[in-house]
Amino acid sequence: MAMIIGLLDIIIAFIFFLVLYCLFLHMRTQTPFLTNWPVLGMLPGLLLQIHRIHDWLTQVLEAANMTFRLKGPWRSGTDILVTVDPVNVHYILSSHFVNYPKGEEFQKIFEFLGDGIFNVDSGLWEDMRNSSHAIFSNKDFQSFSVSTSVSKIRQGLVPVLENASEKNILVDLQDLFQRFLFDTSSILMTGYDPGSLSIEMPKVEFGAAVEGVVDGIFYRHIKPVLRFSIDC
Incomplete structure (x- = not known):
């Protein structure tokens, strides 16, 4: 047991110093893009931008032609595709919405929404969309x-x-x-x-x-x- 605890301490210390090292290297670069580090993904550079996250994200999207993929730590399930391209937004939310179902994981995260328009797919979503459009228009x-x-x-x-x-x-x-x-x-x-x-x-x-x-x-x-x- 003591050997296992000692090994865990070494692993935690190694990860801690690895994060600090990545942060140091990232601070020396001028590009708005984040370095995708092994295991840690883009987390170290992202931590440096938390205080100005909106300004930084705007700079990244401008430099990346309005679409950017943020890589999270290994096996964390936090990879995010960010896009503000009107063509992509229209493709995903309107013309080809059926190709992008939210799925069970999304419904688990947002279960408090029940079967509202933000939490459903397919025919039920289309019915609610039409109803909402009739109200708001x-x-x-x-x-x-x-x-x-x-x-x-x-x-x-x-x-x-x-x-x-x-x-x-x-x-x-x-x-x-x-x-x-x-x-x-x-x-x-x-x-x-x-x-x-x-x-x-x-x-x-x-x-x-x-x-x-x-x-x-x-x-x-x-x-x-x-x-x-x-x-x-």
């Missing part, structure tokens, strides 16, 4: 959506920003916009305004629950699934 709904957003800006967002300016208060813009989205979505879907975007900035239990769900989805996506088999 309706002129009455579009008019209601615009009036709801304008009203929330005038009665919610602007007063909060004016109050922060007058009292010299720091505000979290991400939190403000999340509250704006939460209130307007609630009004559009249920007709009820929860009033989370106000000077009082009340605690939003639903928002906290959504953040918990997002964290769960993140870990489900990046954490490898452990599979055990028992021979009888």
Whole structure:
């Protein structure tokens, strides 16, 4: 047992120093592309870009002609194909959508969505898409959506920003916009305004629950699934 523990310590130490070495070499390069290291994939270089992930990703996509493949660590199941090419997006999401089923793994990760449009394939997805298109293209709904957003800006967002300016208060813009989205979505879907975007900035239990769900989805996506088999 002691020999096994000692071997594990050596392996962990080796991986740690390997990551540091890869980070050091990557810092010396000027290209926006990440080096695909053995075993570690592009993880070392990605860690260096976390603080500016959106700017870096924009640079990479510009240099890669709008499509880039991100390689994760070996056997981690985190390889990601990123594309912002309109032709690719139309091909995948519209003209040849049937060729890209989400599959069981996707449904396990996003099980909280149930059988919603973001979690289904084939005929059921087409039915929901047609229904959604009929709703969102309706002129009455579009008019209601615009009036709801304008009203929330005038009665919610602007007063909060004016109050922060007058009292010299720091505000979290991400939190403000999340509250704006939460209130307007609630009004559009249920007709009820929860009033989370106000000077009082009340605690939003639903928002906290959504953040918990997002964290769960993140870990489900990046954490490898452990599979055990028992021979009888």
